[in-house]
Structures are given as C-alpha cells and as structure tokens.
Amino acid sequence: MKKREYSPYEENAKAFHDELLESEIEAVNLARKKASKREWAKYTEKIIHIIFLLLGLITVGCVLLITVYLVISGIPAIREIGLVDFLFGKEWASTAFEPKYGILPFILTSIYGTAGAIVIGVPVGFLTAVYLSKLASKKVKSVMQSAVSLLAGIPSVVYGLVGMLVLVPGIRKIFDVPDGASLFAAIIVLAIMILPSIIKMTITALDAVPREYEDASLALGATPIETYFKVSVPAAKSGIAASVVLGVGRAIGEAMAVMMVAGNVPNMPDSLFQSVRFLTTAVSSEMAYSSGLQRQALFSIALVLFLFIMLINATLNFFLKREKE
Amino acid sequence: MSNIITVKDMCLWYGEHQALKNVNIEIPEKSITAFIGPSGCGKSTFLKTLNRMNDLIPGVKITGDICYEGTDIFAKDVDVNNLRKEIGMVFQKPNPFPMSIYDNIAYGPRTHGITNKMQLDDIVERALRDAAIWDEVKDRLKKNALGMSGGQQQRLCIARALAVQPKILLMDEPTSALDPISTSRIEELVTELKEKYTIVMVTHNMQQAVRVSDYTAFFLLGELVEFSKTDDIFSQPQDKRTEDYITGRFG
Amino acid sequence: MLNQSLSKKRKSFEVLMKALMAVSVGLTAALVLFLLVYVLMRGIPNITWELLSSKPSYLTERIGILPDILNTVYIVLATLLLVLPLGVGAAIYLTEYASNKKVVGIIEYAAETLSGIPSIIYGLVGMLLFSNSMGTCLMAGALTLVIMNLPTIMRTTQESLKTVPQSYREGAFGLGAGKWRVVRTVVLPGCVDGVITGCILSVGRILGESAALLFTAGFAHAVNGLIDGLAAPGATLTVALYVYAKEQGEFGVAFAIAAILMVLTVLINFAASLVQKYFAKRRSL
Numbered sequence: 001m002k003k004r005e006y007s008p009y010e011e012n013a014k015a016f017h018d019e020l021l022e023s024e025i026e027a028v029n030l031a032r033k034k035a036s037k038r039e040w041a042k043y044t045e046k047i048i049h050i051i052f053l054l055l056g057l058i059t060v061g062c063v064l065l066i067t068v069y070l071v072i073s074g075i076p077a078i079r080e081i082g083l084v085d086f087l088f089g090k091e092w093a094s095t096a097f098e099p100k101y102g103i104l105p106f107i108l109t110s111i112y113g114t115a116g117a118i119v120i121g122v123p124v125g126f127l128t129a130v131y132l133s134k135l136a137s138k139k140v141k142s143v144m145q146s147a148v149s150l151l152a153g154i155p156s157v158v159y160g161l162v163g164m165l166v167l168v169p170g171i172r173k174i175f176d177v178p179d180g181a182s183l184f185a186a187i188i189v190l191a192i193m194i195l196p197s198i199i200k201m202t203i204t205a206l207d208a209v210p211r212e213y214e215d216a217s218l219a220l221g222a223t224p225i226e227t228y229f230k231v232s233v234p235a236a237k238s239g240i241a242a243s244v245v246l247g248v249g250r251a252i253g254e255a256m257a258v259m260m261v262a263g264n265v266p267n268m269p270d271s272l273f274q275s276v277r278f279l280t281t282a283v284s285s286e287m288a289y290s291s292g293l294q295r296q297a298l299f300s301i302a303l304v305l306f307l308f309i310m311l312i313n314a315t316l317n318f319f320l321k322r323e324k325e
Numbered sequence: 326m327s328n329i330i331t332v333k334d335m336c337l338w339y340g341e342h343q344a345l346k347n348v349n350i351e352i353p354e355k356s357i358t359a360f361i362g363p364s365g366c367g368k369s370t371f372l373k374t375l376n377r378m379n380d381l382i383p384g385v386k387i388t389g390d391i392c393y394e395g396t397d398i399f400a401k402d403v404d405v406n407n408l409r410k411e412i413g414m415v416f417q418k419p420n421p422f423p424m425s426i427y428d429n430i431a432y433g434p435r436t437h438g439i440t441n442k443m444q445l446d447d448i449v450e451r452a453l454r455d456a457a458i459w460d461e462v463k464d465r466l467k468k469n470a471l472g473m474s475g476g477q478q479q480r481l482c483i484a485r486a487l488a489v490q491p492k493i494l495l496m497d498e499p500t501s502a503l504d505p506i507s508t509s510r511i512e513e514l515v516t517e518l519k520e521k522y523t524i525v526m527v528t529h530n531m532q533q534a535v536r537v538s539d540y541t542a543f544f545l546l547g548e549l550v551e552f553s554k555t556d557d558i559f560s561q562p563q564d565k566r567t568e569d570y571i572t573g574r575f576g
Numbered sequence: 577m578l579n580q581s582l583s584k585k586r587k588s589f590e591v592l593m594k595a596l597m598a599v600s601v602g603l604t605a606a607l608v609l610f611l612l613v614y615v616l617m618r619g620i621p622n623i624t625w626e627l628l629s630s631k632p633s634y635l636t637e638r639i640g641i642l643p644d645i646l647n648t649v650y651i652v653l654a655t656l657l658l659v660l661p662l663g664v665g666a667a668i669y670l671t672e673y674a675s676n677k678k679v680v681g682i683i684e685y686a687a688e689t690l691s692g693i694p695s696i697i698y699g700l701v702g703m704l705l706f707s708n709s710m711g712t713c714l715m716a717g718a719l720t721l722v723i724m725n726l727p728t729i730m731r732t733t734q735e736s737l738k739t740v741p742q743s744y745r746e747g748a749f750g751l752g753a754g755k756w757r758v759v760r761t762v763v764l765p766g767c768v769d770g771v772i773t774g775c776i777l778s779v780g781r782i783l784g785e786s787a788a789l790l791f792t793a794g795f796a797h798a799v800n801g802l803i804d805g806l807a808a809p810g811a812t813l814t815v816a817l818y819v820y821a822k823e824q825g826e827f828g829v830a831f832a833i834a835a836i837l838m839v840l841t842v843l844i845n846f847a848a849s850l851v852q853k854y855f856a857k858r859r860s861l
Contacts (some may be wrong), residue, residue, distance in 0.1 A: 015836040021797035037438075041754060052673050055665030059686040059730070060722050066693065066701050073704060090547050135597070144601070146845060153841040154611065155784030155819045158834045162611060165827065192607060199604070223582070225590050253694025255787040257806045260822055280696045280787075287700075287791055302700050306693070313692040317685070381749060383675060410752035412593055420743035430763070433751035482747070489751055 067306075073216070074303030077296035086300060092277075093265040094286060094294045103299045103304065109269045109276040110308075113183060113258070114251040117190035121251075122244055124191075125198030132199070133206035135226045145203075152196035160260030163189045168261055176271040181263035184272040189257050194247035201246055205239020205323065206232055241321035249312045252305070254279035279305045329354040329493060329523050335389030337370060337379070343371050346547045348389070352540075357515060359526045359538035359555065361531060362570070366525045366544040369417075372495050375525065376412035377405050393490075410428035410437060413491035417498045419478035421470035421485070426462050429470045433489035447556065448488050455521075456484035457514050476507025487522075489530060495519065498531065506555065512537050531571060535559055543567045597765065612838065619835025619847040622828040632797050639829050643797045647714060647810035649803055651793065652782050654718035655725060656775055662722070663729025664771060670730075670738040672759050695788040698724050702792040715806040717793025721782055728773040728781065736770025736855075768849070769855035773848060780844040784839060786814045795819050813837060 078086050081101045089102015132141050164181075167188055172180035209232045217227040233240065255278075263275025264285055277285070282301050290298055328351040337345040345367045351507055352358050360368040377398060379385045391398050396410050398408055410433075421555065430449040438443060449466070452460040458480040462473075470481055479499060488493055496515070500508040515537055528534050534541050535555060542552040543564075551558060551567045562568040582590070662673050666683070674680045704719030710716055740763055749759040777856030794809030795816070811819060821830035 012792050018739060036409065041406070042404070045754050045756055049673055052669040055662060056674065056679075056683050058666060058670030059683055059690055062726065063686045063689050065705070066697070066723075066766045069701050069704050070697070123596075124600045124603055127597045128604045131597040131601050136601075144605065146849070147605060149849075150612070151604075151608055153780050153784065153845055154843075155786065155814050155817075155837050156617060157784075157786050157814050157821070158611075158837060161817065161821050161827075161830055161834055162614060166614070166819065195604060195607075221588070223590055226586065229593060249692055249694075253696065254704060255694065256695040256818060260818075279710055280694065283696055283700060284787060284790065286701075289697055299700070302697055306697055309693060309697070310689070313689050316690060316692065376750070378746065378750060381746070405754040406750070406754050409750055414746075416743060416746060416750070418743060420741070420747040422744055422747065423765070432748065432753075435746075436751060436753040436757055478675035485747075485751065 033098065043244060057214070069298070070303045070306050073296070073299040075300075077293060077300040078303075080293060081297065081300075087304070089308055090268060091280070094290070094297065095164075099294065101293075103279070103282065103301055105266050105268045105280045106277055106282045107304070109183065109262075109307075110279040112177070112269050112276060113186050113190060113262075113276075114248055115294065116183070116187035116192055117251040118244065118247060120187065121191035121194045121247060123144045124131055125195045125243070125247075126202055126240065128195075129199045129202035129206060130228055130233065133203045134224075134232065145200075148199050149234060151192075152200070156193065156254060156257040157260070159189055159193055160257040163261040171273070176274060179263060181261055181275055181277055182273045183262065183269050183276045186258045186262040186276070187272075189261050190251045190254060193254060193257060194250045197246045197250055198243045202236070202240050205236035205243070208239070209235045238319050238323040239257065242316055242323060245312060245316040245319060249309060253280060255284050261282060273291035327354050328352060328527075329394060331390075331392045333392075335371075335374070335387065335391060337374060337388075338386040339382070340384045342468070344547050345374075348549045350542060350549055350552055351527060352523065354523050355519055355521070356539040357526065357537055358540040358542065359534035360525070360527045360544060361529075361534050362544035362550075362572050364529075367547040368542075368544040369497055371544065371549075372497055372525060372527050373414075375493075375495055376409045376414055378409075378414065380405060403445075406436075406528040407415055410489050411491055412493040412495060413477070413486035414491060415483050415486050415494065415496040418502045419475055419482050421473070421481050422504050423469065423471055423476050425467045426470045427466040428480060430485050430488045432566075433485060452484040452488035455482045455487050455518070457510070458484060474507070476510060479503060479511060480505065483511070483514065487518075491522065493523045493525065496524065500525050501529055508533075510530060510564050521532050531559075541542075543570060545570070597679055615834045615838050616858070617829065619831040619833075621837070622832035623835065627832060631799050639826060641813065641816060641829070641833060642831070643799045644811050644813045644816040646799060647793075647805060648783065648812040648814075649654075650800075650805045650810075651714050651718050651721065651812055652779055653802070654715065655721040655782055656778060657716065659722045659725045659729055659778065660771065660775070663726050663774065663840050664733050664767070666726070666730045667733035667737055667767070667770075668759060668763070670753070671734055672763060675763045685728055685802065687727040695724065695785060698788040700793045702788060703840060712792065712794040713807050714793050714810050716791045717812075718806070720788050720792045721785065724788060725778040725781060728777050730769070731779065732774035733767050733770040736767040736773075740766035772851050776844055776848045776851065780841065780848075783812075783840055783844070784814055785812070786818050786843070789815050791819075 026145050083129070086101060086103060087107070088104050089100060090104050091100045092105060093100045120129045132144050136144065163185060167185050168180035170180065171177065171182065171185055172273045213231050213235055215226050217231040218224065222230070258278050262278060262281065264281055265275040266277045267274050269276045279301055283298050283305070286294065287298055330350075330352040332348055332350045335345060336343060348371060360371055360372060362368050371444045373379050373385065375391065379387070381398050387399070393408070393412065396403065406560065415552045422432060426510070427449055431445050431550065434445060434448050439448070448460065455464060458477060461477060462481075470478065473481060480504075483494075483499070500511050503511065512533065515526070518524060519539075526538070538555045541555040541558045543550045551562060553563075558567065559571055562571060600621055627637070627640055628645070631643045632639045648816045670680055670683060672681075696718050702716060702723075706716035707713070744762045744766070745758055748762045753761075756843060780808065791811070793815070795811040796809040797811060797816070798808060800808050802812070814837065817830050817833040818839070820826040820833070
C-alpha cells in the first residue's frame with residue numbers, strides 16, 4: 001500500500017496530537033504509580049502495626065506459656081499422690097524404698113521463713129526509709145540510697161556464701177546448737193535480702209506524700225517526728241503495704257541463698273534451729289538427679305510455689321493500684 | 326478569587342462534649358485568614374481538623390463536610406499523610422526535631438520519598454530562603470536545631486513546613502511563645518508567604534489579626550459567629566457578640 | 577505556755593522513734609559496709625592472674641575461672657541481643673500503637689507478673705521449654721534470661737518513650753509522615769537512654785543470676801568460642817561461685833568470684849546512675 005503523504009500542516013497537527021497523547025499517558029501513569037505507592041505504604045503500615053502488636057503480646061504469651069507448662073507438668077504427680085497427701089503429708093522421702101511425697105514441711109518452712117524475714121526485715125527497712133525520706137540530709141540520703149541499691153544488686157549466691165561462712169558458724173557458737181545451718185539462718189539472710197525492696201518502695205511512697213499534709217500537722221503544733229509517723233506514714237500506707245507484699249514475694253521465691261544456709265533437710269520446721277528445706281530449695285536440690293514420679297513431684301512443688309507467687313502478685317497489684325489513686 | 330477550603334455544617338465532639346457546632350466557612354486561596362476568639366472557643370480545634378490532626382486524639386467524632394479543592398478530606402480513599410503534605414502545619418510552640426537544621430528541613434521531603442542529595446540541598450535552601458532564615462543559618466546547617474533561639478526555631482518550623490510544598494499553611498498561634506521582635510519578623514514573613522500559599526492562622530492577638538490577615542473569623546463557644554474581610558469585621562461587625570469581643574468587653 | 581515542754585508521753589515517743597530509726601539506719605549501713613569489706617578482704621587476695629586466665633583441671637588440681645568469665649560474657653551478649661528488640665518493640669507498641677486500654681492493661685499486668693516470678697521457676701520452665709529440646713547449653717540459659725529480663729527492658733524503654741515530647745510526634749505527623757516513619761525517625765532516637773538503662777540493669781541481673789541457669793545452662797567449665805560456647809553447657813561466674821562453694825568447698829575461689837561480682841555490681845550501679853544523670857541533664861537543656 002502506498003504511504004499517504006501528509007501535508008506540512010497535517011504533520012504538525014499529528015505531532016501535536018501525539019505529544020498531547022504522550023503527556024496524557026505520562027500523567028495517567030504517574031498518577032497510577034503514586035496511587036500504587038500509597039496503597040503499598042498503607043499496606044506496610046498495617047504489617048508494621050501487627051508486628052508491634054505481636055511484640056507487645058509476647059509478655060502475655062510468656063506468662064501463659066509458663067502457667068500452662070507448670071500446670072501440665074505439675075498435675076500428674078499430684079494426681080498420682082493425691083492432693084491431700086501431697087499438700088498435707090508430713091514426710092518427704094523421695095528416694096526411700098517406699099517413697100513418700102508430703103510437702104507440708106516445705107510449705108510450712110516457706111511460710112515461717114518468709115514470716116520471720118518480714119518480722120525482722122520490715123521494721124528495720126521501714127524505719128530506715130522514714131529516716132532517709134524525711135530526716136536525712138541530701139547527702140546522707142543519696143549515699144544511703146546507693147548503698148541500698150548495692151544491697152539489692154548483690155547476687156544471692158554471695159549472700160549465701162557469706163551466710164555459710166559467717167552466719168552459720170556464728171549461730172552454732174552463740175546458740176550452742178549442733179548445726180548452725182537452720183531456719184534461723186535462712187530467716188536472717190532473707191531479712192537482709194528483702195531490705196532493699198522494702199526501703200526503696202517505702203521511700204518512694206513517703207516522698208510522694210504532699211508537703212501540705214505535713215505542713216498542716218506541723219502548724220497544729222505536732223513535732224516533726226510525730227508528723228512523719230502520724231500523718232506521712234498513714235498517707236503512704238498503700239505504698240508501704242505494697243513494699244511488704246513485695247518483700248514477701250522476694251522471700252518466698254529466693255532459692256540459692258537459702259539453699260546454702262538452711263541445711264536443706266526435709267524436716268518439719270519445729271524449731272528455729274532445725275535444718276529445713278524450703279519450697280524453692282526442694283525443687284532445686286533434687287532436680288539434678290531426679291527421675292520418674294520424684295521428678296514430677298518436683299514440678300508439682302514448683303506449681304504450688306507458682307500459685308503462692310501469683311496470689312502475692314495479685315495482692316501487690318491491688319496495693320499498687322490503690323497507691324496510684 | 327476561588328475558595329480552597331469549603332466547610333459545611335461541621336460539628337465535632339470530644340466524647341460527650343461538643344466542641345464545634347455547625348461551622349460553615351469558605352477559605353479563599355492565597356490569602357491570610359485569621360481565627361480569633363477567647364480561649365476554649367474551638368478555633369484551634371477547628372484548625373487542627375482541617376488537616377485531620379485531630380485523628381490522633383482518641384474519642385473525637387466529626388460530622389459534616391470539609392472539602393479541600395473539591396475533595397472531601399474524610400473520604401475513604403483520601404490518604405491522610407498526603408493531605409497533611411498539602412495542608413502543612415506550624416504549631417504554637419516551636420517544635421524542631423532534635424536533629425540538625427538541615428535534617429529538620431529535609432525530614433518532610435525525605436518522608437515523601439526524595440532521597441537525591443542535590444535535590445534535597447536545593448529544597449532545603451529554597452525553604453530556608455522562603456522562611457527568611459537562610460542568611461542566619463546557612464553556615465551552620467549541620468548544627469543541632471535545638472541550639473537556636475525561640476524565634477529562629479519557629480521560622481525553622483515554618484521552613485520545615487514549606488519544604489514539602491504545601492498549598493495551605495495552618496498556623497496555631499505561631500507567635501504566642503515568642504518575644505515582640507521575633508513576632509514581627511514572623512508576621513512579615515507570613516505576609517510575604519501569601520504570594521504563594523494560603524495561610525490560616527489562629528491568633529490570640531487581635532492587633533496581629535488586623536496587621537496581617539485579609540479575612541477574619543470570630544469563634545465563640547464552638548460557634549463560628551462571624552466571618553468576613555478583616556477590615557469589615559473590625560470596622561463594622563455585624564454581630565453584637567463580635568463587637569463586644571473586639572471592643573474588649575470580654576475574653 | 578510557750579516555754580512549756582512537751583508532755584512526757586509525747587517526749588518519750590519522740591525519743592523512742594529517733595532511737596529506733598538511728599538503730600535501723602545504722603544497722604543497714606553497717607550491713608552494707610560489712611558485706612563489702614568482708615567479701616573484698618577475703619576475695620581479693622585470692623584473685624591471681626593464673627585464676628583469671630586458666631581453666632580448671634583435675635589433673636593439675638588447679639582452678640581457673642577463665643571459662644566462667646567467657647561464659648558470662650557470651651550469655652550477657654546473647655541475652656541482650658535477643659531481649660532488646662523484643663522489649664523495645666513491646667514498649668513501642670504500648671506507648672505508640674496501642675489504642676485499646678484493656679489490651680494495654682493486660683500486657684502491663686503480664687509484665688508485672690513476669691517480674692514477680694522467682695528465678696527458680698524460670699529455671700524450671702526454661703529447662704522444660706529450651707533445655708529439653710536443645711540440650712543444656714548457654715543458649716537455653718540465655719533464652720530463659722530473655723524472658724526474665726523482658727519486663728525490665730520494656731519498663732525502662734516505656735518510661736523514656738513517655739518523655740519524648742508529644743510536639744515531636746505532632747510535628748512529624750503534620751508534615752505528612754506515616755506512623756512508622758514517625759516512630760523510626762523521631763520517637764526511637766528519644767528512647768536511647770531507656771534502652772541503655774535497661775541494658776545496664778539487665779546485665780546486673782544476668783550477672784547475679786544462678787537459680788535460673790543451673791538447670792538450663794549447666795555448670796561445665798570448658799573454654800569455648802562464642803558460637804560453640806552458646807551451644808555447649810557452661811557455668812557463668814555466679815553459678816561457678818555456687819558450685820565451688822556448695823559442692824566443692826573451694827571457698828578461696830568462691831570469694832574471689834564474689835569479690836569480682838561485688839566490684840561489678842558497684843560499677844553497674846554507678847553506671848546506671850551516671851547514665852540517668854547524663855540524660856536528665858541533656859533533657860533539661
């Protein structure tokens with residue numbers, strides 16, 4: 001076919017038309033590109049949001065995982081032994097020919113040990129905190145606060161070591177008992193170990209008491225000491241209660257230091273100077289060589305300990321929430 | 326002159342509280358519109374609605390229409406990030422990022438995908454020149470922006486907003502945190518900017534509204550009471566409440 | 577009236593309380609001082625270059641803690657490397673993304689629960705979760721420590737995220753930046769101090785940890801490289817202290833380790849407060 005010839009005018013018009021078309025196509029393409037880019041950005045934003053959500057939920061996942069694992073591995077032994085025999089049995093003889101798996105000695109030891117630590121640790125910690133929060137000079141406060149932080153940072157095995165070599169022989173000599181490794185030694189070590197949590201938290205609570213309360217009391221003619229104990233302390237009572245609960249949690253959960261000073265014999269805690277075993281140490285002392293039902297029973301002990309802790313956590317949370325209000 | 330923003334029957338609630346009631350306004354292009362009114366009258370809230378910054382506050386509910394160049398800004402297919410690119414914002418307190426001056430200005434363009442160094446240099450210079458701060462900072466572009474004075478920081482923030490080439494610049498009491506000298510520099514700058522941009526500013530200062538703005542809107546208790554040319558509103562207000570306010574009887 | 581002194585009852589309360597407080601503070605101070613001096617006095621003489629640079633051998637009856645030092649370093653590195661992205665990510669979710677208050681409440685409660693669980697339980701669960709599948713090894717220990725330290729990193733990061741001024745976020749959003757860009761460029765650089773503080777606190781906690789590692793990481797004393805080390809069982813310094821003191825009666829070595837741990841604890845506390853002060857100062861500028 002013969003190619004049609006364009007007149008110059010027509011050539012021009014065509015070029016113009018093509019150009020117009022081209023620029024139009026370009027514009028459309030650009031718009032499309034922009035739109036798809038926008039879509040893409042929206043998409044990635046969504047994915048990133050989901051990733052962060054998952055990261056946020058990891059803690060929840062961990063708590064669930066821990067709970068489920070402890071329940072699954074703790075239930076079988078309790079089933080086999082029987083809940084009552086397990087919780088209230090007075091004898092633990094896991095390696096005997098006829099093994100007995102009663103954990104009452106451990107439960108009572110843990111309760112007595114924690115109670116003892118609270119009885120000694122709370123007053124000392126509380127009074128120290130009042131002094132540091134209200135009376136101490138800035139310098140003393142800051143020095144003592146770093147001292148308390150140090151106390152909190154010392155690894156529990158170091159407490160155990162010092163307890164083993166200083167406290168245990170000391171108790172043996174002073175009280176003239178055959179073995180110093182006892183409930184009493186454990187109580188002392190635990191009392192020291194909970195001190196920092198109690199002091200820190202009480203200071204925080206007391207520091208937060210509004211100055212106006214104290215001024216009002218002082219203006220009524222109360223002395224500073226009276227004011228601190230009768231106005232500031234009651235005002236901070238939720239925080240102080242929380243510090244005690246936190247101390248309970250620390251004490252009941254401590255394993256290594258107690259392991260090194262309590263003698264680690266599954267006795268009923270009849271006397272302060274008896275060698276005893278705590279819930280925590282019951283788990284760790286036999287884990288390395290246990291098997292079968294014995295091992296499962298250890299998991300059950302862990303489950304009991306975990307339930308105690310969850311209860312304490314819930315209490316702590318209750319007080320902390322009240323403190324916030 | 327055409328209107329760049331048209332608002333129809335807009336209401337806004339913070340939870341139960343209705344902060345804006347049936348606002349109707351048309352904002353003309355390439356002009357300066359000032360929003361005045363006593364504190365808590367809703368003028369800042371309204372300003373922040375125009376580029377959907379209120380989206381960031383939980384519990385906000387909005388009804389009515391806001392059209393920017395003919396498109397509804399609340400429509401599903403509107404990308405809020407692009408909207409904010411078109412409608413920039415300068416805040417009450419200068420809020421430069423803790424980065425270098427250069428990086429502050431380049432933040433917006435980089436956000437919208439410009440990575441070419443030459444192009445960025447060009448944009449940064451142009452924005453700083455437009456904001457009349459180029460001569461003061463050209464030798465220390467790599468210095469941290471937090472080291473500048475308050476007035477300089479605010480002009481930097483204006484430059485930062487200009488760098489994404491918006492059509493509209495929303496300014497939320499841009500001079501309230503500044504001294505008188507910095508304030509007059511910013512006012513000068515704003516008047517120059519209206520050549521290229523539409524500017525909407527909230528101001529507490531009525532003299533400022535008179536000095537810089539072409540149009541003025543008076544808000545009271547969440548209502549747009551009056552809107553007209555600045556000269557008219559200050560010389561012959563139509564509404565009694567406007568008159569009371571501009572003659573200093575309340576607020 | 578004015579020169580009348582306090583009633584007897586009030587006065588005795590005053591004196592009693594003052595005395596009790598003095599005794600308590602004195603007791604606490606004395607305790608810290610005693611622990612510090614006693615451990616250092618008994619430990620430092622036992623720290624020799626040989627102890628630090630060799631491994632224990634039953635043949636030569638020599639004890640060295642080099643493997644334990646290395647293991648500690650490995651486990652610290654591995655734990656931080658894993659826990660940082662998780663903890664920081666969780667904190668970002670809570671402060672930047674989460675809009676549902678219930679979800680935030682649940683996550684925060686879970687974090688509090690995690691920080692209240694005693695390490696012996698972590699040890700047990702770590703054993704079930706990790707050691708049973710991958711064998712007793714440093715990595716299993718590190719994974720256990722990751723769960724333990726997650727709440728710490730999360731909390732410190734969250735606290736510092738809260739101090740990033742809202743105006744930065746507004747500024748960036750106002751320029752049309754998307755959420756992720758705002759988080760990455762404006763929010764994250766602001767939480768460096770929280771991350772560093774969290775790391776320091778975590779290192780302290782890892783150094784002091786023993787109960788959670790005993791059954792997960794084991795107590796071998798072999799010298800390994802980082803990668804083989806993570807796959808092999810090994811004792812950290814603290815676990816080694818326990819083993820030497822409780823099982824082997826090597827008190828000299830135990831005190832040497834205790835002294836080292838004590839010095840590290842002091843240093844870590846010092847570093848933590850230094851970092852806090854530094855950033856507080858920078859923020860107030």
